[in-house]
Amino acid sequence: MVTQRAIFVDAGFLLAVGGTHVAGTSLRSAFRVDYEKLIQGILKRTAEHSGLDVLRVYWYDASKDALFTDQHKAIGLLPDVKVRLGRISFNGEQKGVDLKLGLDLVGVARNRAASVAFLVSGDDDLAEAVEEAQDLGMKVVLVGLDNPSHRLGVTSVAEHLALRVDSIIALPTALVEACFTKYVADEPRPTPGLVASPQAAPDVAPSAPRPSDFAARPGPPQHRTRLPPAPRPHRTEAHLVYSSGGSGRTSLPPEDSPLDVAHDVGESVATSWYGAATQGELNELLADRPILPADVDRVLLKDCAQRIGEYKTDLQGVRRALREAFWTKLDQII
Structure with a gap:
């Protein structure tokens, strides 16, 4: 054997x-x-x-x-x-x-x-x-x-x-x-190919655009429009979650409410993504706003589901809070 x-x-x-x-x-x-x-x-x-x-x-x-x-x-x-x-x-x-x-x-x-x-x-x-x-x-x-x-x-x-x-x-x-x-950097890394070499003339070599430069570019209105900051729900507005056993209704502690978790996850993913992104990736993200890249959106849902379960993460209110928190935090960072 x-x-x-x-x-x-x-x-x-x-x-x-x-x-x-x-x-x-x-x-x-x-x-x-x-x-x-x-x-x-x-x-x-x-x-x-x-x-x-x-x-x-x-x-x-x-x-x-x-x-x-x-x-x-x-x-x-x-x-x-x-x-x-x-x-x-x-x-x-x-x-x-x-x-x-x-x-x-x-x-x-x-x-x-x-x-x-x-x-x-x-x-x-x-x-x-x-x-x-x-x-x-x-x-x-x-x-x-x-x-x-x-x-x-x-x-x-x-x-x-x-x-x-x-x-x-x-x-x-x-x-x-x-x-x-x-791994979280203080700001996005320069996009390869867009950074001027030390030998290049300043007026010839292109430099990586800043987020503020990008926002001023002409383009479709929806690409320049920023969502208003999503207010974090007041503790008293937190959803009640009921236990599956027994007849009594038990609410989770306020800090564990689905909307609070969604807010925290959205902020955490935004901070982590920004700290590891290149300038080009940031520009692409902003250009497609409010649509998130599939891989980023998937991480938001996955991280949230790990904390409150897939059932609660599937709620539209929770998903909306996740994405709004991501964009609000990103606005604060950049």
Whole structure:
């Protein structure tokens, strides 16, 4: 009987929970990651739990056209690590990642290549693959980020998935804090190709435009119109949220109201995005106002859902508050 462990890492999940813990948002440009140290920490934690040799670390992520980026190449060159890529769709969603992970999990179990699988993910779409691997004789251990205040003991893991694994272990927050670094610059970086070189004549070399210069350009009115600042709802106007158990109605503490959370998330994402953007990206964002880029809008919804759940995030009032808070904060910064 083969006694090895295989590790399956949903990078989108891991980077989202790690980034949110350290930088307050899942926006990848808002933090930097020491991937080698992070993977070594996962290997150490799973070895402590199982005592088994490692077969391989499977690292699942997505990129444009499923092509390797320099970052993916660096991760793939680490010992015992195999990178598997899905695609990023037009609206910023990952495509094919869960399918690849599920097929590999079942394939390793079917081929008896490992007796224990460690799954670093929180997606309930993997529940069926977990059960199939278990039926083939493999134990599946879920790995999450330590969160003592959560009843599952880990962050952002779907209960549907947690109920189907054999056990759950946690990565220490100290590991995440050692591997993730918040990255927020004071102002946007110059756009490559628009910055004058030291040798260039001042009256010839173009310089990166400032936001104030951009706002003065002629163009369609809707491109120049700024939304009025969205007033933060008064505490007494916060929506009541009712518990699912019992007959009594219980409101959440004021600071946990959906609109307050939406306001905080919108401000946090705006600050993080601005601190990691180039001047060109800022100009493009302002040109399309009030429409947000798909990847930014997706981060807003994802970060909000992590705190109040997808159901409340789907409410139009909450979504509107998210986007208004983003633009209001951006106006204050620039």
